[in-house]
Every structure is written in structure tokens, then in C-alpha cells.
Amino acid sequence: MKHHLDTLGSCTLVGAGPGDPDLLTLKAVKAIHAATVLFVDDLVNDAILGYARPDARIVHVGKRGGCKSTPQAFIEKLMITAVREGETVVRLKGGDPFIFGRGGEEVEHLREAGIECTVVNGITAGLAAVTSLGVPLTHRDHAQGVVFVTGHAKTGAGAAEDPTDWRALAATAHDARLTLVIYMGVAGAGHIQAELLHSLPGATPVAVIQHASLPHQRHIVTTLARLQAGIAEAGLASPSVIVVGDVLQGLAAAQLPAGRFGT
Structure with a gap:
């Protein structure tokens, strides 16, 4: 997918809910479908990715307690890089991004990089x-x-x-x-x-x-x-x-x- 490097993209933290795809909000579905790149947590139901565009790039960045996982700093670096490349980024997180989802940390680091982030709540x-x-x-x-x-x-x-x-x-x-x-x-x-x-x-x-x-x-x-x-x-x-x-x-x-x- 080609983008102009001088065009800043966007980033949305989306709550994927507890697992059942039917519990997604309409706003979450719209954000997922609009994304060109999705960074997906480990506990997100694969069925939810069916709402993504066929040409969207899906990157699994699993984080699960007690298991080997992608370092948080590396996930944030990937998100910032993608936004700076002009991508429409969705960070897809299980449950709600702001309830034990490290959403607060990610929003803070994105702001430090000059990127404002939208958050879509999910059912925790x-x-x-x-x-x-x-x-x-x-x-x-x-x-x-x-x-x-x-x-x-x-x-x-x-x-x-x-x-x-x-x-x-x-x-x-x-x-x-x-x-x-x-x-x-x-x-x-x-x-x-x-x-x-x-x-x-x-x-x-x-x-x-x-x-x-x-x-x-x-x-x-x-x-x-x-x-x-x-x-x-x-x-x-x-x-x-x-x-x-x-x-x-x-x-x-x-x-x-x-x-x-x-x-």
C-alpha cells in the first residue's frame, strides 16, 4: 500500500470486547474496516478480523500474562512509524483499551511523538x-x-x-x-x-x-x-x-x- 511519507496518518485504539464478535460496537466495526494497518493483541477473536479490509495489513503483537510477548515499547514504535508513513492505524485490544489494556500508556507515548489518538471503547x-x-x-x-x-x-x-x-x-x-x-x-x-x-x-x-x-x-x-x-x-x-x-x-x-x- 503506497503512502506519501509527508502525510501523517491516524491512529485509533479500538476495544475488541471480551471475545464474541457480536459485542463489538458499530464504531469499532467502522474503525476496523477503515484501517490500512491493524496491530492486534493476542486475545482478540480472529473472527473480528473479518471486518478488516481485504488489503489491510494485520500485525499480531500478542501480549498475554506469563507468556512470551511483544515488548510494549516495540509495539508503540511500530504504531508511531506506521502513522508517520501515512497509514490508518488501528490498535485492536481485547476488552476495553482503558481497562487494564495499557491504552493509557500508548496514548501518552503517541502524544509525546506528536500523534493524537482516538479511542473506541469496548465491553470489558x-x-x-x-x-x-x-x-x-x-x-x-x-x-x-x-x-x-x-x-x-x-x-x-x-x-x-x-x-x-x-x-x-x-x-x-x-x-x-x-x-x-x-x-x-x-x-x-x-x-x-x-x-x-x-x-x-x-x-x-x-x-x-x-x-x-x-x-x-x-x-x-x-x-x-x-x-x-x-x-x-x-x-x-x-x-x-x-x-x-x-x-x-x-x-x-x-x-x-x-x-x-x-x-
């Missing part, structure tokens, strides 16, 4: 996960708010061992009646469980949803006291979302007595 996995179970994140009787938090600690020189104060978060969730939605928390579920139990009752209902919104979605409904055991028994792994809170009471009451994951 935490929302899709509970919706798939017919459960709300907030409820006038059970939860006055919701907290989205990552269970994956930042690594590298100078990084704290556990940047999230789970005990303080649990106390706040208990006192303020909040639902906790934990992304990337399966690997550290034992530690998270132990810390949350300092302020939340062991009987607090919990759901763990893997591959939210996709045909092969799996989930368990259990209690905080059995979180790690339930995950191990069910063989759940990443990508999964852990939801903690009383909004799950109705679902737990319907499933736990007859299920293998109850107390």
Missing part, C-alpha cells in the same frame, strides 16, 4: 463475565458500587511485590458494599483469597468465569473460603475473571447446594 471482560451469568455488578440491595482491580502484580526492577493492598480493599468492599471484579487473578488466587478473608466472610459468594462471552466459556460459583480449591477442582486457567460479592447471592443459592463447589 469483567462486565461481560457477570452478565453472561445473569448477574449485575451493582444492585440496590447488595452492592452500591464496583471495583475493577488487577490481580497481576507489576514486575521489574523497583516494583512492589504486591502493589494491591487486598486487606484494605476487602475492608472497604465490606463496609461500602462493593463488588470486586478481579482481572488476571487466577495465578495468585490463593494469596488473594487469604488476604480478602481478613475482612470478608468465608461464605461470601464468588464466581470465576473463563473465556467470557465465547462458546467455550466455563465458570464456577463458589465461596471465598473455597476460591482456590474451586479453581483447582474445575481446572480453570487464564483468561478468567474473579467476581466477589453479594450480587452473586441469588446465583449461589441456586447452584451451591447441589454443586460440588459449595462450602
Whole structure:
């Protein structure tokens, strides 16, 4: 695809949603179809790329926790170079670009390079996960708010061992009646469980949803006291979302007595 090097292109960060292509926004579909180059994250459903132009260049820049991935700085360099070459760039990210998608970092680096970026929101996995179970994140009787938090600690020189104060978060969730939605928390579920139990009752209902919104979605409904055991028994792994809170009471009451994951 030929471009004039003196014509600056454009860049759009697009949320691809939790996986189901039908959950894309119309604005996302339009942006994908207009792109000449797409930089695609690892968890983006291949079916979504069917909306791209036949002549679009698709570059997979996978980033998945615990696996070999493309360095973030290199992805940003590729994006900047493509825009400077006049390309219509779409950075396609799973879920929402601004919820644990490093969208904020990318926008900052693009601005430093003199490039303004448009952002198209996507349905984040935490929302899709509970919706798939017919459960709300907030409820006038059970939860006055919701907290989205990552269970994956930042690594590298100078990084704290556990940047999230789970005990303080649990106390706040208990006192303020909040639902906790934990992304990337399966690997550290034992530690998270132990810390949350300092302020939340062991009987607090919990759901763990893997591959939210996709045909092969799996989930368990259990209690905080059995979180790690339930995950191990069910063989759940990443990508999964852990939801903690009383909004799950109705679902737990319907499933736990007859299920293998109850107390």
C-alpha cells in the first residue's frame, strides 16, 4: 500500500470486547474496516478480523500474562512509524483499551511523538463475565458500587511485590458494599483469597468465569473460603475473571447446594 511519507496518518485504539464478535460496537466495526494497518493483541477473536479490509495489513503483537510477548515499547514504535508513513492505524485490544489494556500508556507515548489518538471503547471482560451469568455488578440491595482491580502484580526492577493492598480493599468492599471484579487473578488466587478473608466472610459468594462471552466459556460459583480449591477442582486457567460479592447471592443459592463447589 503506497503512502506519501509527508502525510501523517491516524491512529485509533479500538476495544475488541471480551471475545464474541457480536459485542463489538458499530464504531469499532467502522474503525476496523477503515484501517490500512491493524496491530492486534493476542486475545482478540480472529473472527473480528473479518471486518478488516481485504488489503489491510494485520500485525499480531500478542501480549498475554506469563507468556512470551511483544515488548510494549516495540509495539508503540511500530504504531508511531506506521502513522508517520501515512497509514490508518488501528490498535485492536481485547476488552476495553482503558481497562487494564495499557491504552493509557500508548496514548501518552503517541502524544509525546506528536500523534493524537482516538479511542473506541469496548465491553470489558469483567462486565461481560457477570452478565453472561445473569448477574449485575451493582444492585440496590447488595452492592452500591464496583471495583475493577488487577490481580497481576507489576514486575521489574523497583516494583512492589504486591502493589494491591487486598486487606484494605476487602475492608472497604465490606463496609461500602462493593463488588470486586478481579482481572488476571487466577495465578495468585490463593494469596488473594487469604488476604480478602481478613475482612470478608468465608461464605461470601464468588464466581470465576473463563473465556467470557465465547462458546467455550466455563465458570464456577463458589465461596471465598473455597476460591482456590474451586479453581483447582474445575481446572480453570487464564483468561478468567474473579467476581466477589453479594450480587452473586441469588446465583449461589441456586447452584451451591447441589454443586460440588459449595462450602
